[in-house]
Structures are given as structure tokens and as C-alpha cells.
Amino acid sequence: GENVEQHPSTLSVQEGDSAVIKCTYSDSASNYFPWYKQELGKRPQLIIDIRSNVGEKKDQRIAVTLNKTAKHFSLHITETQPEDSAVYFCAASKGNTDKLIFGTGTRLQVFP
Amino acid sequence: DTEVTQTPKHLVMGMTNKKSLKCEQHMGHRAMYWYKQKAKKPPELMFVYSYEKLSINESVPSRFSPECPNSSLLNLHLHALQPEDSALYLCASSVTRGETQYFGPGTRLLVL
Numbered sequence: 095g096e097n098v099e100q101h102p103s104t105l106s107v108q109e110g111d112s113a114v115i116k117c118t119y120s121d122s123a124s125n126y127f128p129w130y131k132q133e134l135g136k137r138p139q140l141i142i143d144i145r146s147n148v149g150e151k152k153d154q155r156i157a158v159t160l161n162k163t164a165k166h167f168s169l170h171i172t173e174t175q176p177e178d179s180a181v182y183f184c185a186a187s188k189g190n191t192d193k194l195i196f197g198t199g200t201r202l203q204v205f206p
Numbered sequence: 207d208t209e210v211t212q213t214p215k216h217l218v219m220g221m222t223n224k225k226s227l228k229c230e231q232h233m234g235h236r237a238m239y240w241y242k243q244k245a246k247k248p249p250e251l252m253f254v255y256s257y258e259k260l261s262i263n264e265s266v267p268s269r270f271s272p273e274c275p276n277s278s279l280l281n282l283h284l285h286a287l288q289p290e291d292s293a294l295y296l297c298a299s300s301v302t303r304g305e306t307q308y309f310g311p312g313t314r315l316l317v318l
Contacts, residue, residue, distance in 0.1 A: 128306065198248060
């Protein structure tokens with residue numbers, strides 16, 4: 095079945111630096127790739143998503159890139175702020191199925 | 207109303223109790239989901255309802271019984287749970303199957 099690997103598991107950066115989280119998926123039929131941010135004790139919150147007909151998408155300090163050939167997608171956060179500290183999950187799904195296959199999560203810590 | 211809501215926020219129950227979790231959305235979404243999330247792990251899909259009909263059951267034990275009485279409401283009935291069922295139970299909804307999923311705040315369940 096579909097598998098999504100996510101790296102790194104933890105990431106510590108200084109405020110103002112950039113952070114990059116990478117995911118690899120196994121099913122080439124996957125075509126939808128959301129990223130969720132989950133603060134401690136809170137709900138997973140969608141921060142950005144991308145579909146397979148697009149290679150890159152930006153929203154202010156956040157960007158996602160997709161390499162379909164390599165089956166990689168990445169989250170890029172620029173000018174990090176302490177409030178970016180959270181666990182970030184990537185996910186993948188295919189077609190009109192509902193099943194989001196989540197990565198194992200990355201704990202991002204941004205130090206002031 | 208642009209959010210998914212869940213009640214209760216916290217629930218403690220014994221192994222012989224019967225309780226229910228409730229999820230509500232008024233965004234006109236026609237797909238609703240139950241997820242289970244253990245600490246430091248990604249959400250795991252349990253059930254999917256599409257147009258008030260159960261479309262996916264991820265081999266969940268029968269002590270969990272979902273119900274979708276109408277397009278805005280999703281319940282999860284709990285009976286004879288085990289301590290290992292203690293987790294955060296998340297509800298999500300999307301416009302239709304395969305579209306972006308938005309999560310509720312979750313119910314933190316403790317089974318004693």
C-alpha cells in the first residue's frame with residue numbers, strides 16, 4: 095500500500111532562518127499533497143496543499159514543491175518565527191479517494 | 207460557521223461504559239471522517255461518511271460504532287473500550303470525497 099516517509103523527525107532553527115521538511119511517497123498515482131501544522135493539544139491545521147498538476151505553490155512565507163518523477167514533495171518555511179514551532183505532517187492521497195496517508199511528522203522548534 | 211466542532215473536549219470512561227462523541231459542521235460539507243491519533247503519531251483514519259452513507263471502515267473494532275444522522279452531524283458511539291483505545295479522536299470534513307479535509311479540535315479520551 096501507499097507509504098509516506100517524512101524527514102527530519104525533529105528540526106531546530108534560529109528565528110529568521112529557513113526550515114525545509116521533506117516527504118517521499120510510494121504510490122505514483124498519488125495526486126494530492128496537503129501539509130498540516132499541529133500545535134500541542136490542538137487540531138491539525140491545513141497550511142498549504144498542492145495537486146500533481148502543479149510543481150510549486152507559495153503562500154507568504156510558506157511554499158511547497160513537488161517532484162513527481164522522484165515522488166518527493168517538500169515544505170519550505172522562510173523567515174521562521176517562534177510561533178511556527180509545532181509538529182508538521184505531510185500527507186498524500188490519490189484520485190477521489192478519501193484516505194490521506196500521513197507522514198510520521200516533524201517537530202519544528204524555532205528559537206528566538 | 208467555518209469550523210468543525212467536537213464535543214466533549216475531554217472524556218474519561220470505564221471499560222464497561224457507553225459514551226458518544228459528537229462532531230458537527232455547518233459548511234455544507236458532504237464528507238465526514240473519524241480519525242484516531244495517539245501521542246506523537248499521525249492521525250489514523252477510522253471511518254468515512256459520504257452523503258450520510260458509510261463509505262470506508264478501516265477494519266475498526268465493533269466497540270466503535272459510527273453514525274451520521276444528517277449531513278451536518280457525525281457521532282461515534284463507544285462501548286466496552288480498552289485502555290489502549292485512549293487517544294485523541296479527531297473529526298474532519300470536506301466538501302466532497304477527495305477534497306481538502308478540515309479537522310475539528312478533537313476529543314481527548316481516557317479509558318480506565
